Each structure stands twice: as structure tokens, then as C-alpha cells.
Amino acid sequence: MYGKGIIKGLGVTLKRFTDTYLDDISWWMQGKKRYYTKEGVEHRSSKDARGIFTVQYPEEQLIAPEEFRYEPFLLYDEGPEGERNIRCTSCGICAKVCPPQCIWIMRTSDPETGKPIPEPKEFYIDMDLCMNCGLCAEYCPFDAIKMDHDFELASYHRNVYDLEMLLKPTSYYAEIRPTNYNREEEERKAKEAAKAAKAAAPRPSAATN
Template sequence: MQTGLSFLKSFGVTMRRFFESYVDDAKWFFKGGFGMRYSAEALPTRQSPTEGRGIFVVQYPKERLPLPERYRGFPMLLYDEDPAQLRCVACGMCARVCPPQCIWIERATDPETGKALRAPASFHIDIGICMSCGFCAEFCPFDAIKMDNNYEIALFQGGDAFLFDKEKLSRPTSHHAEIHPTAYAEELASKKK
């Protein structure tokens, strides 16, 4: 008898949560359409352990939760305007601090004089080994390497398919500014000092 009552009680909780999901969905729908229920405005309430109501499942990949600004995916190399002109000066600092040693840089040389140039001839990161620690971005003295917010990098191929070269790693600075607005503003402010 006791077991039956406990079952009914817990089933009641599940059903209440189930119906509350739709009530909450409707509330956010009337505020701004379907996209609103996973918006930055809605999530703090919906995911709150005290204010959250209902049972929520994100319909990935149709729906995605917004990533926090400090989320770290994999490294990217920044360029300001021309993709051929990376900020990187091939100092090698990132490769030295990388814990699993998955960065390889070859410095460019002047074809006429043979003198070393402040640019990488090649820059590779084995994304299959990278552990997204962010040390490379932390230590780069030129703000040339930052952590992207990418995470959907699964591939069917093995081998060197995860060995990303300069082209695959390059992103415009505007992308960095868009996904890291606070950090980017801080960088600009520190450069003005």
C-alpha cells in the first residue's frame, strides 16, 4: 500500500513537471516566439534549481544552448584584415608552454637574404591531442592565438585529419571580438594605456 502511494506521489511530481514544461514554453513563446525559450534571457530562470519549472530537453542539433564567453573550444590564429597577415610572429612561446606539445611552428625566412621573418611559414596544431587548456592563448605576447568556441569537430577520418594548418586555424579578429566581447574590450583598453 505504502509503495503504491509513493509511486503515485512520484508519478504526480513527474506529471506536474511535464505539464509545467508546456506552460513555461508558452510563457516564453508569447514573449518573443519559439527561439525565446533557449534565449540568454530565459535560460538563467529555466535552468535555475529554485525557479526552473518543467522538464526541458534541448533539441540538439536543431537547438543549441548559448555558450558562456569563457568557454574554451580549440585554438584559432587571428588576423586583423588580410588572412595572409596573421598576428603571429612565430616566437614559439605557445609551442613551448603547450602541455601535450601539440603545436608545431616553422618560422618564415626572407627568400633573398635568408633572414628569419616575424611570421610563421607553417603553423600546425594537432586538434586531436589538444586538451583545450588555453595556455597557448594565455601566454601569447601578441594576442595572436585565442580559444575559439568550436566543439563540433568530429571526423570520420583518423590519421592527420586533426592536424589543422594555418588556413584551418585562421579566424578574423572580429570573430574573437564577437565571441569574447569582455576580453576583447579589456585587450583594447590595455593597449591604449
């Protein structure tokens, strides 16, 4: 029948419209808030949402899946005295693999000997050039750079992030990417245990004639 598709489409819209109010009433009767709450946003983003599934951005935001990636950030481990142990060794691999070449790193050097110290003195990422590919995080051998979920970068100035702006604690990383964090921690602990076992193992005696 001519126009059947349009009628069907309008029917879907009408069903969503009425289901929205039915959902609202059901949540209200359970004493739960369907709007402006994490629980409500989670429900509306799920396959169980019958009525409205949009969110009131920016007051509400969709909950990013763990593998969602936006701009990169640098990790530091929190020491017992609250000190920041920056993981980056300024090896430069991330800058090398970055397709648009938007990473700049300056290595720290010993003021007396001039020898390089494996930590960054300066670290910049031009977020306006970054294409969010995640290669820097993929290639970093020290798990020192990761991809963030934060996507709200709009500003009136050029978004060049320096070391201070890039640094975030591992606890933040564990919060946004728990599966990745736990897997990496297990791998790191296994490596450390293997290293300790190797160091503790008796040395093979020198070959006799």
C-alpha cells in the same frame, strides 16, 4: 515514510512536465517561439525555465558562456583593403608550453638574406591531441592565439588544422568573447598611448660637469 523520496522525485518530474505545456501556452499567447530560436534556447538555459530545459541538439545548441573554451585559433587584424595582418610572430612560446606538444610552427625567412621574419610560414595544431587547456592562449605575448567556442570537430579524418584553417578575424573574436576583447583593446590602446607619450617627451639634457 518508506518510498517518500521516490514519490517526491516523481512529483518534480510531473511538475516539469505540466510546466512545459504551461510555458508553451504562455509563449504562444505572447506570439513568441519557444523552440528553435535563440531566445527560446536562452530562456530554457536560464534559471527562469520552469518546464523543459533540454535542447533539441543538433538543431538547437546551448549558448556557450564567454569563457567556454574548446580548440585554439589564430587571430588576424583586418586591414583597410581587406588584407589579413596575422598577429602571430612565430615566437614559439605556445608550442613550448603546450602540454601534449600538439603545436608545430615554421617561421618565415627572408628568401635573400635567410634572416627570420616574425610571421608563421606554416602553423599546425593537432586538434585530436589538443586537451583544450588554453595554456597557449594564456602565454601568447601577442594575443595572437585564442580559444574558440566551436566544439563540433567530429570527422572521418585526422583533425590537424593548418594555418588557413586556424586563422579567424578579430571581429569573430569580439563576437564570441566581447568582454575579453574589449579589455585587451583598452590595454593595447593604453600601452600605445604610453609609448607615444614617451616618444614625444623631451629627452633629458646631457649631464653637465
